Amino acid sequence: NAGVTQTPKFQVLKTGQSMTLQCAQDMNHEYMSWYRQDPGMGLRLIHYSVGAGITDQGEVPNGYNVSRSTTEDFPLRLLSAAPSQTSVYFCASSDSGGLSKTQYFGPGTRLLVL
Amino acid sequence: GQQLNQSPQSMFIQEGEDVSMNCTSSSIFNTWLWYKQDPGEGPVLLIALYKAGELTSNGRLTAQFGITRKDSFLNISASIPSDVGIYFCAGQLGTYKYIFGTGTRLKVLA
Numbered sequence: 001n002a003g004v005t006q007t008p009k010f011q012v013l014k015t016g017q018s019m020t021l022q023c024a025q026d027m028n029h030e031y032m033s034w035y036r037q038d039p040g041m042g043l044r045l046i047h048y049s050v051g052a053g054i055t056d057q058g059e060v061p062n063g064y065n066v067s068r069s070t071t072e073d074f075p076l077r078l079l080s081a082a083p084s085q086t087s088v089y090f091c092a093s094s095d096s097g098g099l100s101k102t103q104y105f106g107p108g109t110r111l112l113v114l
Numbered sequence: 115g116q117q118l119n120q121s122p123q124s125m126f127i128q129e130g131e132d133v134s135m136n137c138t139s140s141s142i143f144n145t146w147l148w149y150k151q152d153p154g155e156g157p158v159l160l161i162a163l164y165k166a167g168e169l170t171s172n173g174r175l176t177a178q179f180g181i182t183r184k185d186s187f188l189n190i191s192a193s194i195p196s197d198v199g200i201y202f203c204a205g206q207l208g209t210y211k212y213i214f215g216t217g218t219r220l221k222v223l224a
Contacts, residue, residue, distance in 0.1 A: 004156075031210055042117065042202060042214040043157070050210055058211065090156050103147075103212070105156030
């Protein structure tokens with residue numbers, strides 16, 4: 001199992017450009033989520049999905065779109081990048097069943113918006 | 115947005131010393147999680163707590179779910195250099211939402 005994979009690892013964008021951050025998991029997890037990590041802020045939830053075709057907003061959703069057409073993939077789209085979106089982005093997945101909902105995190109995508 | 119208060123923010127300790135950190139919230143949580151993040155990596159789950167008062171160990175790590183359900187503590191005994199990293203607490207809010215703390219950066223001096 002590769003676990004949770006994210007691409008790209010690094011990205012530099014100009015203000016106003018759009019891009020998609022890719023996230024995939026091969027553990028057949030129903031739940032997937034996107035977080036951003038900023039210095040001194042911990043991780044903040046952007047969007048999450050509890051299954052294919054179902055998405056919902058997290059704490060900081062503005063400026064981001066998501067979709068979940070398959071169980072495996074959960075891409076995050078920046079429609080018009082802004083410098084405030086400079087951050088490290090983490091994707092996570094977990095099994096929705098059972099008491100333990102251990103989240104497995106990907107290695108992160110470091111995004112710089114100029 | 116909601117945040118968990120985590121302290122201390124950072125700490126330098128000597129190898130072999132014990133370490134304590136805590137996390138507090140104004141909200142009640144049903145689950146507390148503790149993660150460790152190494153540089154350039156995503157967080158990795160260390161310990162999960164599911165019941166108020168629960169005390170759980172994972173090797174040299176021990177975590178407790180506060181009785182009030184508004185706080186949690188993590189202790190690391192006999193620290194070693196590979197303990198260096200950022201430790202995050204997280205509280206489960208609702209079925210699928212997690213709120214993370216601001217992190218405690220640990221540096222171990224050999």
